[in-house]
Amino acid sequence: MQIAHAPGSPIGVFDSGVGGLSVLRHIRAQLPHEDLMYFADSGHAPYGDKTEQYVVDRALAVTDYLLSHGAKALVVACNTATVAAIKAVRAKYPELPVVGVEPGLKPAAAATHNGKVGVLATARTLKGDKFLQLREQISAATQAEFLLQPAVGLVDEIEKGNLHAPAIGAMLERYIAPLLEQGADTLVLGCTHYPFVRDGIERVLRDHARADVTLIDTGDAVARQLGRLLEAAGLLHAGADGKAILRGYTTGDAAALAQAFADLLGLKPDVEKVDV
Numbered sequence: 310m311q312i313a314h315a316p317g318s319p320i321g322v323f324d325s326g327v328g329g330l331s332v333l334r335h336i337r338a339q340l341p342h343e344d345l346m347y348f349a350d351s352g353h354a355p356y357g358d359k360t361e362q363y364v365v366d367r368a369l370a371v372t373d374y375l376l377s378h379g380a381k382a383l384v385v386a387c388n389t390a391t392v393a394a395i396k397a398v399r400a401k402y403p404e405l406p407v408v409g410v411e412p413g414l415k416p417a418a419a420a421t422h423n424g425k426v427g428v429l430a431t432a433r434t435l436k437g438d439k440f441l442q443l444r445e446q447i448s449a450a451t452q453a454e455f456l457l458q459p460a461v462g463l464v465d466e467i468e469k470g471n472l473h474a475p476a477i478g479a480m481l482e483r484y485i486a487p488l489l490e491q492g493a494d495t496l497v498l499g500c501t502h503y504p505f506v507r508d509g510i511e512r513v514l515r516d517h518a519r520a521d522v523t524l525i526d527t528g529d530a531v532a533r534q535l536g537r538l539l540e541a542a543g544l545l546h547a548g549a550d551g552k553a554i555l556r557g558y559t560t561g562d563a564a565a566l567a568q569a570f571a572d573l574l575g576l577k578p579d580v581e582k583v584d585v
Contacts, residue, residue: 319344321375325354327569328502329386335532351561357431368394382406392437406538412499413525418453427488430499432459
């Protein structure tokens with residue numbers, strides 16, 4: 310598969326569903342001239358309850374598709390796919406600039422005052438070797454204690470699009486309350502879907518009189534790292550030759566992705582259903 314080496318080529322961004330739109334938001338803000346392709350693998354979501362090999366196979370298939378459409382770089386905007394598959398993607402395409410997302414344990418360890426950090430993520434992310442190594446490394450370096458909480462079913466509910474649904478509120482209460490009881494003063498949003506329910510998370514914190522808890526979202530850091538990699542490779546598109554183009558692709562329902570773009574980001578890009 311040919312990798313595009315022109316600064317004017319688009320960047321591919323992919324997630325198991327709509328969660329990666331929280332990362333896309335940061336990329337558009339920091340790299341406004343870049344053309345972007347967003348791929349939601351909703352027909353195969355959620356990744357959190359799939360085997361590692363399944364997620365690797367999906368990540369490689371989606372990467373191939375984005376490269377065939379001229380991608381010059383790839384953002385794996387999904388914590389589960391980063392943990393399971395980014396190594397395989399980099400091994401297959403060593404020349405491709407690839408950025409993954411991982412739960413922000415490092416910034417959380419720097420932010421905590423009492424050394425107790427809650428980590429909300431999918432079960433697959435929390436079980437992954439990459440995540441467990443990262444936790445061990447940062448615990449050893451900072452003495453921070455990471456309290457892990459799998460948020461089973463939360464991605465599914467967010468994908469449905471009603472971010473204020475009672476089911477989401479109930480899940481957030483169920484998953485966050487135990488972390489607060491254990492004394493967490495910092496909470497890592499360890500899945501790109503979770504920033505979209507930040508209001509609900511903040512409501513739970515207020516209900517527990519814990520509005521002082523710091524929330525860590527890594528989308529901003531991902532966009533900065535992407536900018537650095539593009540610059541290093543001479544692929545940064547600095548020009549102002551018209552408006553940057555955004556396209557959406559999904560293995561699920563095109564109308565649902567178009568709705569998510571409109572509801573979550575206020576955007577109306579062309580969206581196409583594809584069979585990958």
